[in-house]
Amino acid sequence: MAAAQAVPASAARREPRHGLRIAVIWVVLSVAADLVIWFAWGPHMPPGDMSSSAADQQFDFNVLAVIGAPVLIGVWTYFGYALTVWRQKEGDDEDGPGYLPGAVRIQATWIAVTSAIVLGLAGFGTYELIAPAGAGSGQGPQPAFNNGVLAAASDTSWSPNTNNILQVQVIAQQWLFTYRYPQFGGFETTDLVLPVGQQVRFNVTSLDVVHSFWAYQLGVKADANPFVNDVAYTTPKQAGGFTVRCDELCGLWHGAMYDYGKVESVPDFLNWAHSTETQLTAVTKTLPPYALIYTPSEISGLAKFYYQAGVPGAGAQYYGPQYPAEP
Amino acid sequence: MSLPARITTLAVAFLAVVAGAVFVVIHYMLGATPPTVDFTAGHASGQPVNMTIQTDPVNDASSTPAWVSYFAQSPDGQWIHSTIWQLPAHTRINVTAYEFDTCDPLRNQDWGHVTGTIGGVMEVSGEADGLNGTLSTVNSDTTCGVAHTFSVPGMGLNVPFAGVLYTAKNQCTQAPCVLSDTHTVTRFSFVTPGPGEYRWQCFIPCGLATDQGNGHAMSTLGFMAGFLKVVA
Numbered sequence: 001m002a003a004a005q006a007v008p009a010s011a012a013r014r015e016p017r018h019g020l021r022i023a024v025i026w027v028v029l030s031v032a033a034d035l036v037i038w039f040a041w042g043p044h045m046p047p048g049d050m051s052s053s054a055a056d057q058q059f060d061f062n063v064l065a066v067i068g069a070p071v072l073i074g075v076w077t078y079f080g081y082a083l084t085v086w087r088q089k090e091g092d093d094e095d096g097p098g099y100l101p102g103a104v105r106i107q108a109t110w111i112a113v114t115s116a117i118v119l120g121l122a123g124f125g126t127y128e129l130i131a132p133a134g135a136g137s138g139q140g141p142q143p144a145f146n147n148g149v150l151a152a153a154s155d156t157s158w159s160p161n162t163n164n165i166l167q168v169q170v171i172a173q174q175w176l177f178t179y180r181y182p183q184f185g186g187f188e189t190t191d192l193v194l195p196v197g198q199q200v201r202f203n204v205t206s207l208d209v210v211h212s213f214w215a216y217q218l219g220v221k222a223d224a225n226p227f228v229n230d231v232a233y234t235t236p237k238q239a240g241g242f243t244v245r246c247d248e249l250c251g252l253w254h255g256a257m258y259d260y261g262k263v264e265s266v267p268d269f270l271n272w273a274h275s276t277e278t279q280l281t282a283v284t285k286t287l288p289p290y291a292l293i294y295t296p297s298e299i300s301g302l303a304k305f306y307y308q309a310g311v312p313g314a315g316a317q318y319y320g321p322q323y324p325a326e327p
Numbered sequence: 328m329s330l331p332a333r334i335t336t337l338a339v340a341f342l343a344v345v346a347g348a349v350f351v352v353i354h355y356m357l358g359a360t361p362p363t364v365d366f367t368a369g370h371a372s373g374q375p376v377n378m379t380i381q382t383d384p385v386n387d388a389s390s391t392p393a394w395v396s397y398f399a400q401s402p403d404g405q406w407i408h409s410t411i412w413q414l415p416a417h418t419r420i421n422v423t424a425y426e427f428d429t430c431d432p433l434r435n436q437d438w439g440h441v442t443g444t445i446g447g448v449m450e451v452s453g454e455a456d457g458l459n460g461t462l463s464t465v466n467s468d469t470t471c472g473v474a475h476t477f478s479v480p481g482m483g484l485n486v487p488f489a490g491v492l493y494t495a496k497n498q499c500t501q502a503p504c505v506l507s508d509t510h511t512v513t514r515f516s517f518v519t520p521g522p523g524e525y526r527w528q529c530f531i532p533c534g535l536a537t538d539q540g541n542g543h544a545m546s547t548l549g550f551m552a553g554f555l556k557v558v559a
Binding site: 178280 | 440480526528
């Protein structure tokens, strides 16, 4: 208090309005940054807008960036201003004030604003996670917690532009993804092809350990767990290629567990699906019946035979109780 | 203990730990890299390469003799315990694969489908149970099964090797196996793509007694996984 009293009244009057200065700088920089983020950077924000879910995520990231940038700029502006204006002058050996007056209004404003931002974003994020996206958490138009099937849906046939969503099963295993198309005879292939403009439901599972199906440009990521069907939805909006990676450390060749998918026009997709179904007819007959999950130790009747017969070969040992598939 | 003695003791202990770590890295990781079997030496451009390989129920490594393993026959006729093979780019590779291991069911029957070979087929002969001739698919649930697969995801190549029956006599017990041991033969051809390193693996989970069968031999270079080094 003594230091404050020592300041002459004329000097106090000459002190500029630092708060106003900082606020003006902050507003100008924040508006500029937000315009750049929304209009220049935003359209290029990952994961892009190749699908409905990717576009939703891009929108979410843009919103977060637009709201977060002013906070960051506010902190930087204050520090920059303080370092520039309030730094110690040359020859000024005086000690600083021994008493710092409280700034209850500023502190309350800061707490209120940041609380509102955090709570608001929590609500926004929750809504965005549940309502429009559904890219890996089981929501979407056919929520997993409602058995995931609409009344009109068919598991055995598909036509474009209907409410019958195209189903693609993603089967992960060490160290590759394969894909089954139950509405096209249930064929299985290493190629992932999708039609543009059509809603797709991914049924994601694993035959061994935990993997994660991450179709980056589609904005789809879903855990692939053994004995679990994880559901994700998306609607590809553009034709082109996309990258699929495993996003869960799954063993030696995890880094090599990737492939590339394609989004094609509906006629091209139908041609591909029907021709592949025909080409793979013989192979499809050897596959287990289509199911949302598989139990590898029970798929093979041969393994069971080996075990029951007491044959000490690998067929029994890989899957038998002494070396269980799921220890 | 005096201060110099304590410092010396600490320094020696630190150096011992560092030396141990370096030894482990060099011996077990870097030193474990198998040699490259070079099929490009003396290869005339435009001519196919003949490659002979075998998969064995055992191997010649004293520390892990029970691990299943691939061997490749070098151009000079030696069987090399390695899964890193150097091949010329854009060249037809004629493969003869001797399979000495017994048959197993596939975890995913899709790996019973022959893909990426010329004609999409393989020729099977030998002691395979119910499998003979030109095949494009193997149903491992209805026949003896598949012993191992040779799968190169980056090339779309997958060939399942028919195994020998568990009840077969004269099975191989010492690697590299010899042709008097009971075996099957699979022949196929494929064309190498452009230069690059292409990972390959077996899709039978044959890492005995490991989680999901994908440890040990399945997760170690030189046994059931490797690289095709395709060079210009």
